[in-house]
Amino acid sequence: MTVFDVTPRARDLRERLTAFMQEHIYPNDAEVHRQIDTGNRWEHLPLIDQLKPRAQEAGLWNLFLPPASSRDGKYGAGLNNLEYAGLCEIMGRVWWAPEVFNCSAPDTGNMEVLARYGTPEQQEQWLIPLLNGEIRSAFSMTEPDVASSDATNIQASIVRDSDGYVINGDKWWTSGAGDPRCKISIFMGKTDPDAAKHLQQSMILVPLDAPGVTKERMLTVFGYDDAPHGHAQMTFRDVRVPAANMLLGEGRGFEIAQGRLGPGRIHHCMRLIGQAERALELMIERAGQRTAFGKPLSGHQHVREAIAHSRMEIDQARLLTMNAAHMMDTVGNKEARGQIAAIKVVAPNVALRVIDRAIQVYGGAGVSQDTPLAMMYAQARTLRLADGPDIVHTETVAKVEMKRHAARQG
Incomplete structure (x- = not known):
């Protein structure tokens, strides 16, 4: 295959x-x-x-x-x-x-x-x-008071106490917590601040109806509240959960995170490519429907260039993402880490460019609620941050390339 x-x-x-x-x-x-x-x-x-x-x-x-x-x-x-x-x-x-x-x-x-x-x-x-x-369900990892792009900064604590754990911390961008059916969150925090850097963190299951769990406010993304899904800022104060809620074992939070984030990044990137494809379709439809300066928008060279560049960029992003998925399936997530990091930079940036071109062709309607483009743009921009910002993934790609070069030289 x-x-x-x-x-x-x-x-x-x-x-x-x-x-x-x-x-x-x-x-x-x-x-x-x-x-x-x-x-x-x-x-x-x-x-x-x-x-x-x-x-x-x-x-x-x-x-x-x-x-x-x-x-x-x-x-x-x-x-x-x-x-x-x-x-x-x-x-x-x-x-x-x-x-x-x-x-x-x-x-x-x-x-x-x-x-x-x-x-x-x-x-x-x-x-x-x-x-x-x-x-x-929800996932509670990012914190408002530290740069969570470096997950070793996470300050929330998970402390063993008798037959359970006591959890304290502030989290935000806990996506999904706005839905009344959201019953459980996977919570990341420190079980041993003195352990080696990547063995300090653990993940534990926290029921959202546990005493001490509070949804402080729902956050907006460029003004969108993403209801009924939503993104919550939450506090966890002396929350007690059974020891049986620990996932995999103490100190294995980063191990779980790597297993979780690889496939999730593929999913995000392919959904973004779907959004970009829809934006391109909307752009072409609009270009054929509207007339400006005596001819259809599709008759203007700059609009045709926008369509052409969008097609080329979408196809490039799709092939890059499919290649990363193929590598994950054949050689594993660790060997594919450079490709996974690359798509996480490329896909949202391509989607943003294509959606932006579509907005431009639509004019004022493109930034209104009359088309899905404005919401699509907000969501795509968010994904240059979610699961790690561009610069973190760019650094990963560079490290992989330099390691490969050193291996060839050696």
Whole structure:
């Protein structure tokens, strides 16, 4: 198999997913926004609840778990990263679509952590309800008072006390915590400040209804609150959880993080490419509909150049991302770390450029609520920070290249 090939099963899933999007997702985009803006913005949406059983019936449910995390096929569809990447791009064309298929972040990463590292008891209590779409989850890592791009800076504490742990810390950008169905968060904090730098941190399961857990406020992204999903700033004050809630063991937080973030970055990048494809389609449609200075916008050279450069850049970003997925499947996440870092820089920047060109072609409508472009731009810009800022990934690419060069010279 080459990086460009997918299995017949993956091709079949792509066709069925595309058909589902055409029938149920695109026609309901306006209705989803209407439901968000009606009544309590933080209630989950009836329309999405209605579509989830249809996705399950169509066999388009829990597609994301790779074989390494599926426990002999017990969980998920068993697709590898390359096979799932194409599906993720299709779902990513509409921001709310992944939830319909139970493939939305941060649930996907959390489910993979629980499937890969969780005990049978943790899986029974939390993973099974997540796989069934009965609850949602969050991930509590970033902190407001330190530069969390360097995760060794994290100051939250997880202290052993008798038969449990006591948790204290301030977290923000805890995505998903706005949803009333969000019942559990994976929390990262220090269990041993005196250990070696990458052995100080651990991850533990914290129920969001535990005493001492407080949602202080919901954060906005360029003014968007992303309801009903949302991003919370939270405090954890003397929160007690059982010792059985520890994931994998004390000091293994970075190990879990690396296992979680590799596939998650592929997912983010492919969803961004889906957004860029949709933005290009909207740009072309607009260019054919509007007239300026005596001819259609598509007749102006600078608009045609915008279309051409968008196509070239999207295809480059897709091939780079698919190559990273292929390497993860064939040589592992560690060997693919340079490629994973590269796509995390390239994909959001390409998406931003394409969406920006589409906004320019739309004019004032492009920055209004009448098109999805403004929200798409805000989300794409966020992903130059989420899962690590550009400069961190750029440094990784440089280190990998210099190490490769040194090995050749030696």
